[in-house]
Amino acid sequence: MSAQPIPEKRSRRKLILILTTVLVLGAAGAGGWWWWSGQAQAGGADAAAAAAKAPALYFALEPAFVVNLVDAQVVRYLQADVQLMTRDAETATALEAHAPAVRNRLLLLFGQQSATQLAQRTAKERLQEQALAEVRDVLKAEGAADRVEAVYFTSLVTQ
Template identity: 55%
Template sequence: MSAAPAKPAKPAQPATPGAAPAAPPKKSRKRLLLITLAVLLLAGGGAAFWLMKPSHAEPKVLGPPQYIALEPAFIVNLADPGAVRYLQADVQLLTRDPDTAAAIALHTPIIRNRLLLLFGQQTSQQLTGRSGKEGLQAQALAEVRSVLKAQHAADKVDALLFTSVVIQ
């Protein structure tokens, strides 16, 4: 076996008290440059994100709830075949928009007409359970919004509430 010849060790440089320190190696400068570049990219990205995000304008303050009773109570014949059944319902509309409240007051006759027609299409079987009444409630709310929209009026009705329902 032959051994590779050993390389002689480099002689250590004597430290002299007044001598200038040796220049940092190239590897250290490259690392410093990469870190600086990364910090600049992150700062630029953060600034771009901050400047490009949509401005958050003051949120529109909702007014107090306004409950508008559609009086008198609705009384309609139900569409039951072979039997005479009636539906009596007290209805209120909820809005927080003053323009919508004014539009409801102005267009109450049209709203009542459309709701009477809708209620008269129902059968007692459809309205026996909670889900049937909730379905009718959703249809009635859509009908009210549709009337207001057709009249080019504010249609921000939040809810239609049955405050009384009697099926006889």
């Protein structure tokens, strides 16, 4: 009862096949990484160049917003001066045209806040993000350019 030796040719073929597969997959992965990193750098450079070319345009929503906050125990108010920033002249024109609708949406949003929420920096930043989304939604609904980049609170007072 002797054990038959494993044919050496068959095991070499498997080894060569496995090594070839690993090398091909490695080369494909390296090529994909190279392509994606090149795309990210090119896209980032284009975006940076475009941002550097266009100056920021600020649109002040005046007069200041004054709303009652939702605090149940005490009557509290929020007064906020808000400015919107864009780099697109078409969007700046749309903001002027639709300022009443934008103010309405922001008044409704600000009136849903409480003084305890607004005491936290993270809550103020979240409110900025929500306000930005509201402004963009109004402009989209009107079919206008909606490239507003930021909402800035230049004054924010709770009483």
